[in-house]
Amino acid sequence: KxxxxxxxxxxxxxxxxxxxxxxxxxxxxxxxxxxxxxxxxxxxxxxxxxxxxxxxxxxxxxxxxxxxxxxxxxxxxxxxxxxxxxxxxxxxxxxxxxxxxxxxxxxxxxxxxxxxxxxxxxxxxxxxxxxxxxxxxxxxxxxxxxxxxxxxxxxxxxxxxxKYSLSNISPVLLLTVGDLYVSIASLPEVNSDLYVQTWLERSGTPAKSFCPPQGKKVQNIESIHVTGLGEWERTKDHSKWCVATDQNRPWTCIADVNRADSQFKRRGGALCIMDKDITDTFSLFVMRAELC
Structure with missing residues (x-):
């Protein structure tokens, strides 16, 4: 929306x-x-x-x-x-x-x-x-x-x-405390760099793009472009999602939590789906990302 x-x-x-x-x-x-x-x-x-x-x-x-x-x-x-x-x-x-x-x-x-x-x-x-x-x-x-x-x-x-038990369901459900998106990028099924859109909280310290010397990158999206609707900055976007950059691993996740220090202590999860059309669509939303 x-x-x-x-x-x-x-x-x-x-x-x-x-x-x-x-x-x-x-x-x-x-x-x-x-x-x-x-x-x-x-x-x-x-x-x-x-x-x-x-x-x-x-x-x-x-x-x-x-x-x-x-x-x-x-x-x-x-x-x-x-x-x-x-x-x-x-x-x-x-x-x-x-x-x-x-x-x-x-x-x-x-x-x-x-x-x-x-x-x-x-x-x-x-x-x-x-x-x-x-x-x-x-x-x-x-x-x-x-x-x-x-x-x-x-x-x-x-x-x-x-009750709690591990179950195999599709789309994949992920649960974590910490940086959810770093966890998603590191999953064997995903194993891809990610672009991530989350709310830029007014309180607390926002997390910078995660760019380790080795391992998968998690880059914050700074502005969005949607054909037919226009452009807007991250400060106007309360959505939480990420998209894989590896075209051979077309994963898109809709999530619960933001990338902020205060949120790394909160519980949350994501629904992830592997679908090329969906991933291609979300990839086109990325207008500008925070550099490493």
């Missing part, structure tokens, strides 16, 4: 990357009740759906909609998990937007949500994979707020909160 830019962008336009429209700029805004976000979240807006026996969801955020302060012992992470046992599938929406989503389809977007650029990744999984997803999320200790689940979903959703 683009940031607000006076006279140029309302801060609600977005670019959609999916199997049917890689890199398509949409004129619909993020707040549109007929748009992609609203349609994805429709089940949690619908009172009849949240009472269905086989449907359940949890929302988690370090900046929840009610504005309450969340302890730093919880992960710096935001997202929604929805499962439908009858349909044998579920959705994981990982995002970077504070105070999102409100439980009202007409006003689900938060006040102030237009100011900065944000990212959202939505992945559909089979129903039986959600226990593995939840177990793997346990180390991040996400702050979960209003939890709703049907009777049949109750066991698997409760299990998500209390």
């Amino acid at each position: 683009a940031p607000y830019q006076r006279g140029q962008l309302t801060g609600l336009e977005y670019i959609y990357i999916g199997p049917d429209a890689h890199g398509k700029v949409t004129k619909r805004t993020g707040t549109d009740i007929k748009g992609i976000l609203a349609n994805t979240l429709r089940p949690i807006f619908t009172s009849t759906m949240v009472s269905v026996t086989d449907f359940g969801f949890i929302s988690y955020s370090d900046q929840p909609p009610d504005g309450r302060s969340v302890s730093n012992t919880h992960g710096h992470s935001k997202g929604v998990l929805m499962v439908d046992k009858t349909g044998d599938q579920g959705v994981w929406l990982l995002h970077s937007t504070p105070r999102f989503p409100l439980r009202d389809q007409n006003i689900f977007w938060p006040n102030g949500g237009a100011a900065n650029a944000q990212t959202f990744i939505c992945v559909t999984f089979k129903y039986d994979q959600f226990r593995a997803i939840g177990n793997s999320m346990k180390p991040t200790c996400p702050h979960v707020y209003p939890l709703t689940f049907g009777r049949s979903s109750q066991r698997s959703l409760c299990d998500l909160s209390f």
